[in-house]
Amino acid sequence: MSDGGADDKIEIVKGFIAPVRLRYTVNAGRASSRFLRGLTEGRILGQRCPVCHKVNVPPRGACPTCGVPTEEDVQLGEVGTVTTFCIININFDAKARELPYAAASIVLDGADTTLFHLIQEVPVAKVRMGMRVRAVWAAERGPSLESIDHFKPAGEPDAPYDSYKDHL
Amino acid sequence: MSARREVAIVSYAQTSFAPHTKLNDAELVMEAVTAALERAQLPRKQIGFCVSGSSDYLTGMPFSFVGALDAVGAWPPIQESHVEMDGAWALYEAWVRLLHGDIDTALVYAFGRSSLGDLQDVLVAQLDPYYLAPLGVDPNSLAALQARALLDTGRASERDFAEVATRCKRTAGGAPLDAPYVVSPLRAHDCPPVNDGAAAIVLAAGDRARALCKRPAWIRGIDHRIEAHSLGARDLTRSSSTTLAAVEAGVHTAPIEIAELHAPYSHQELIVKEALQLGDGVRINPSGGALAANPLMVAGLARIGEAAQQILDDNARRTLGHATSGPCLQQNLVCVMEASS
Amino acid sequence: MAADDETLTAPYLLTYDYRRSCGPVIGRFLAGLRAGRIEGVRTAGGRVIVPPVEYDPDNGEPTGDFVAVSSTGTVVSWAWVVEPRPNHPLARPFAWALIKLDGADTAMLHAVDAGRPSRIKTGARVKARFAAERSGHIRDLACFELEDA
Amino acid sequence: MNRCAVVGIGQTRHAQKRTDVSIAGLCREAALRALEDAELTFRDIDAVVLGKAPDMFEGIMMPELYLADALGAVGKPMIRVHTAGSVGGSTALVAAHLVQAGVRKRVLAVAFEKQSESDAMWALSPKLPFQPPLMAGAGGYFAPIIRAYMKRSGAPDEVGMLVAVKDRLNALKNPYAHLQMPDITLDTVRASPMLWDPIRYLETCPSSDGACAVVLTDEDGGRRAARKPAWLWGAAMRSEPTMFSGRNLVDPRAGRDCAADLYAQAGITNPRQEIDVAELYVPFSWFEPMWLENLGFAEQNQGWRLTADGVTALDGDLPINPSGGVMSSNPIGASGLLRFAEAALQVRGLAGAHQVDGAKVAMGHAYGGGSQYFAMWIVGSEPR
Known part of the structure; x- marks a missing residue:
């Protein structure tokens, strides 16, 4: 397909469409597979580093700062603290969401790294740093972070800034 | 300097x-x-x-x-x-x-x-996006065009290809010349x-x-060169970039004992060996080379690693590692290593 | 989505319709194909490059005037495709060939519809077969065919 | 380590869509300008280093293969660098390394992105199995970081708007810049849609097609250069992991460490006083004050005051992004090299209408990934 004009006058061809269709079989790897199976079963699993003892979630099979394999699974709580967030006014998702919506970095109780997820069941104007939130599981779970539909306010007092300031 | x-x-x-x-x-x-x-x-x-x-x-x-x-x-x-x-x-x-x-x-x-x-699809994306990629020409076919050009010069035969394959793949029964072609003149045993x-x-x-390290593999010379992308603009039967890199890396200042050549197709080993002017006394690809195992983006580094290991293990004093990139040996790197400093 | 004892796998289709813009040299060549003719471009050293590019492949210097070349040429090398892939130009067994068109100094890559492998050889004479419907694309050249066919 | 000089600089006219050129044509537009500036030809070049961001932006795997002929690399060494958004900077550094190590005398570094061939948003976030769902786009990653900075520093909301206006006004003096917005004011920025609260539309960078090229030479080449060269005083790169406990995304340690290494090489003890102008990688306006702190131009939580006080304006004491910066042109792979090239243009005195008077020491900065890859250089008008 081209968007050039009539021939003979040598009107040049400006461009064409070049379709690419490549089929892959994605392999999640060991650590991610355990994490994703956990989500299917309604559990959030992190992994503890044998050297620095920090718990990484999602686990990726290695401690990124120590450079050693991580094997020990740690089941995390479903409640955590919003460390920071943004409010989104345009849709990026295949699922049309009601605008605006909030997405936040959340440090789950027992974890040392943050998950990024949706905050719902609260007006966006009330979302705040330090807010305590709880995971709400999707009706249908699978090997995806979408097994957690969103996080909602946990109804606890806000966490003090000092408790999460290292997770920004 | x-x-x-x-x-x-x-x-x-x-x-x-x-x-x-x-x-x-x-x-x-x-x-x-x-x-x-x-x-x-x-x-x-x-x-x-x-x-x-x-x-x-x-x-x-x-x-x-x-x-x-x-x-x-x-x-x-x-x-x-x-x-x-x-x-x-x-x-x-x-x-x-x-x-x-x-x-x-x-x-x-x-x-x-x-x-x-599927590498035969994926590697199409490496080609000129205007004239080549839209034709869907796959890497096996490109290599076959190169192999045919080499056969036409009379410098190699399909039997020579099979001998390379037999040595590298170490398959029982060797590489039979009555095996069907994948893309002629290449048979399955000629492909990685x-x-x-x-x-x-x-x-x-x-x-x-x-x-x-008790016995480091000292890099005596390392160089790499690229050629034109268009197959029609170069002599496919010669690897001029390998030859250039070899001279710059000092390959010919002393004899090489073992060479690990990154030749994914059997005929490419012959072309690279000739470009490096390696004599018959040089052991080529004791590891089996890329015909035995070809993890893309790794196979070239592995050739250098294997050639270095021969020195680390005290099997050789002077070895060569070669890596290639792109269709039909478009880009080549040569690394010469020695035992003593 | 399959699960084995250890790791999860899933199919994934990487798909996108890229928008190529051609620029003056490729764009003119493709316009020529659309009009049923093949053109090359001349380098400062006097060589004729087909298909044309904006630069001399040897030294990167700009190329010059367009030159009409013949739609017939000679096979420089070839490879026989036993089982065509879905994205190949022909659905039946065919030859890829490097073809030096009369008037050109470099060979171009395209398919030759030769029927069976015994009919093609290096040095064979081939001519372009243009697609019936052309849009300004390298596939406006449907393939080449043997001149004596 | 050998001295290294920048003797040629070229860039394309950047635009949302450069449908008038092929990918090779785009790269050549920059490369030929750099060679012309250096009064050299491709024949004079010993090695070519190519940088760009993911291959999937253009759908061409390892495009150095297809571009070898177009960039005059045939018979020469050619390397393809990819370090995410910092790649343009890394491309210059890999090229400089070749000269500094004494391996090559004249190196051409080229970086490009032709985003109009696809859709960067798509290429950055295809629907991959097992990956976290895409909830917020690229800005969704950086908006929470900016919010954290605003809370920590107490900076007023207006600071991001000041940067957005300043950079676009600077771009009016740069004929190559993509965005040309003569009428931009604080009010238009404030009134633009709030995309990722706290980031407004006009506080984000555009998506551009463009390329940049730089010719680097050894000391001898610098001394015999056709025009005044820029001399490399320091070059540094640092990386840190994407996610880990205690990661400070507002003030990444990789950036701090990189700057410290850079200043040590360049003999700079007080960057605020000793650096005359800096081209920083600011894809969202708020990154100007954040980088001012990360790079040691201001104390923690005080960077925004430099912006608010006009210090970073073209006529200020420490002009930041006189070219208009990433906020005005963003051909992703080339954006880092453009920062490095613009810094060199300043100390060569060749920056035209956006020249900072008397600039003798300039900094180029690039970052990429999740604020985790950093590449920087300092160039001077005289050798050090």
Whole structure:
């Protein structure tokens, strides 16, 4: 397909469409597979580093700062603290969401790294740093972070800034 | 200009180059890097410079090198770079960096999972996007055009191809000439397998290399050159870029004992061997080369690693590692290593 | 989505319709194809490059005037495709060939519809077969065919 | 380590869509300008280093292969660098390393992105199995970081708007810049849609097609250069992991360490006083004050005051992004090299209408990934 004009006058061809269709079989790897199976079963699993003892979630099979394999699974709580967030006014998702919506970095109780997820069941104007939130599981779970539909306010007092300031 | 600093390979490690791995990129890299560092007894935090080679198109995911960094333990922050190429070019970058003189060690790694897609489709994306990629011409076909051109010169026969394949693949019953063609004149035994894997090399300079390793593989010369992309613009039966790189790397100043050539297709070994002017006394690809295992983006670095290992193991005094990139040997790198400094 | 004992796998289709812009040299060549003719471009050294590019492949210097070349030429090398792939130009067994068109100094890559492998050889004379419907694309050249066919 | 000089600089006219050129044509537009500036030809070049962001932006795997002929690399060494958004900077550093190590005398560094061939948003976030769902786009990653900075520093909301206006007004003096917005004011920025609260539309960078090229030479080449060269004083790169416990995304340690290494090489003890102008990688306006702190131009939580006080304006004491910066042109792979090239243009005195009077020491800065890859250089009008 081209968007050039009539021939003979040598009107040049400006461009064409070049379709690419490549089929892959994605392999999640060991650590991610355990994490994703956990989500299917309604559990959030992190992994503890044998050297620095920090718990990484999602686990990726290695401690990124120590450079050693991580094997020990740690089941995390479903409640955590919003460390920071943004409010989104345009849709990026295949699922049309009601605008605006909030997405936040959340440090789950027992974890040392943050998950990024949706905050719902609260007006966006009330979302705040330090807010305590709880995971709400999707009706249908699978090997995806979408097994957690969103996080909602946990109804606890806000966490003090000092408790999460290292997770920004 | 003052004499160049001496740089050596002090350890090499690789994962198994299996037809398919269950590990992800970071897990693969972890295995290779950990083994290479253990062999050198070099703690992660003492690495001066780190550089890797990989291609997003193997897994179809952008930024694949970012996740692999998890396997390095990049904390405190490290001096690090990445080439979207075979790891052999990452090794070249590390060698250049070590010449500066301010750091003494470098880690080089490469990873690739060729099994996740269909390479005959994926590698079409490497071609000129206006004239070649829209034709869908696959890598086996391009190699076959090169093989035919070589046959036409009379410098090689299909029997010669089969002999290369028999030696590299070590298959029972050899490589029969009555086997069907995949794309004529290439048969299955003339084409590379599909493999996943990772490899890692530790480099060190001067006294640091001597301290880390009993018998370092000193890099005597390393150079790489590229040719025109269009197949019609070059003589496919000669690897002029290999010849140029070989001269720059000093291949001919003394005899080579063992050469590891990155020749994914059997006829390419003949072309590269001729371009390097290697005599018949040179042992070629004792590892089996890329015809035995061809994890893309890793296979070139692995050739250098295998050639270095021959020195580390005291099997040879002077070896050569070669890497290639692109269709029909478009780009080539030559690395000459010696036992004594 | 399959699960084995250890790791999860899933199919993934990387798909996108890229928008190529051609620029003056490729764009003019493709316009020529659309009009049923093949053109090359001359380098400062006097060589004629087909298909044309904006630069001399040897030294990167700009190329010059367009030159009409013949739609017939000679096979420089070839490879026989036993089982065509879905994205190949022909659905039946065919030859890829490097073809030096009369009037050109470089060979171009395209498919030759030769029927069976015994009919093609290096040095064979071939001529372009243009597609019936053309849009300004390298596939406006449907393939080449043997001149004596 | 050998001295290294920048003797040629070229860039394309950047635009949302450069449908008038092929990918090779785009790269050549920059490369030929750099060679012309250096009064050299491709024949004079010993090695070519190519940088760009993910191959999937253009759908060409390892494009150095297809571009070898176009960039005059045939018979020469060619390397392809990819370090995410910092790649343009890394490309210059890998090229400089070749000269500094004494391996090559004259190196051409080229970086490009032709985003109009696809859709960066798509290429950055295809629907991949097992990956976290895409909830917020690229800005969704950086908006929470900016919010954290605003809370920590107490900076007023207006600071991001000041940067957005300043950079676009600077771009009016740069004929190559993509965005040309003569009528931009604080009010238009404030009134623009709030995309990722706290980031407004006009506080984000555009998506551009463009390329940049730089010719680097050894000391001899610098001394015999056709025009005044820029001399490399320091070059540094640092990386840290994407996610880890205690990671400071507002003030990443990799950036701090990189700057410290850079200043040590360049003999700079007080960057605020000793650096005359800086081209920083600011894809969202708020990154100007954040980087001012990360790079040591201001104390923690005080960077925004430099912006608010006009210090970073073209006529200020420390002009930041006189070219208009990433906020005005963003061909992703080239954006880092453009920062490095613009810094060199300043100390060569060749920056034209956006020249900072008397600039003798300039900094180029690039970052990428999740604020985790850093590449920087300092160039001076005289050798050091």
